[in-house]
Amino acid sequence: MLAVAGFCFFLGWQLAGKDEPLRTTVPLPGLVTGKTVVIDAGHGGRDPGAVGKTGLTEKEITLDIALRLRRLFSRVGVYVVMTREKDQDYGDTGDLSRGTRKSRDLAYRAGLANASGADLLLSIHVNSFPQSIWSGAQCFYYAGNPESKELANAIQDELAARLGPNRRRPVAADYLMLKATRMPAVTVEVGFISNPREERLLADAAYREQLAEAIFAGAVAYFLRQRERAGSLPVIRQEEPSPAGLPPVSSLAPAPELPATARLYFAVPENKGPELRAEERELPDRAESRPALARCLLEELFAGPGEKSLLLPAVPPGGWLRELRVNGKTAVVDLKAELEPAVQGGTAELLAVYSIVNTLAVNLDLETVTLLVAGEKGRTLGGHLVLGEPLTPRFDLIGENR
Structure with missing residues (x-):
């Protein structure tokens, strides 16, 4: 819970009814009135997003x-831009692939946000994983913008603070x-x-209200910290996409120097991730070339853990x-x-x-790996990462390197 002396509007707000005015000890409008916030409701229309066992959809x-967030922000004088207010998407109605529709939808939403000149963007999504152990x-934030991390x-x-213990960090x-x-x-x-437990919670209107209140409270806490830092740490507005600032592949531990042995990266079953960890494995056949080794690595990776x-x-x-190319320090993988x-x-x-990227980069000493889908750039797997540009390995996702 936000703990700032003399700024305890949250307590009064929680005690007030949902439709009553916010009660504050420091005027909240003086902090946020006139701000512009983009609220992006993920997925929609033909794209349901993740789907639960009961049929509940992410969209x-x-x-x-x-919509709950819009109500909270609007009540304190914040101008809200919604990327959607109903069940729709912007991926075109033509006969396009799912991934292509999704990348178009994301590009439209990003353009709408940029055109608004907003002070911040909140993109709301629901997570999913094949196994049900995570909750x-x-x-998530882009490493090229320090203010996003804040x-x-x-x-x-x-x-x-509001929803109970949570080991997850941004x-x-x-x-x-x-x-x-x-x-x-x-x-x-x-x-x-x-x-299953979290799906039941996400279906509950009262729990959704708690989520909206927590996100709203976090955004206000950010605005407060931003005001406190005014004049000493200017807000960085990201004019052009910048490098993620991650260490080079050389900082990764090298693959084991054992004949036909490789490191394959799989998910860690701990409820704090996302996190990958290496499984060392002897490959079934000794590859005669780097492309052959790359193909063998992916076949083993796609077969799953031991x-x-x-x-x-x-x-x-x-x-x-589908296809694979290795050239010097780069590889292109077509899925x-x-x-x-x-x-x-x-x-x-x-x-x-x-x-995929880490497994190939670590074992083949690659600097970048480019992923395509069906031979095309601009496709997406889960609706967040648009593929087609070279990706550098993410050692910060590897558990033993944290």
């Missing part, structure tokens, strides 16, 4: 929470809505629809590889289109992408 949860709300920390603190992610927008921006994954492993598949098991609907949720997408 209906995100819209409901977004908890989590914020915003993510403020919201994560409020989520943990994580950097290259999501298009975060990279392509110029204001401080955060994706809030409000919980795992793949977890029989006695405690790790989880980061990519759903299957034969997803089958059938993988797109098999990946649901921001965490699942992040882990799937970087399990």
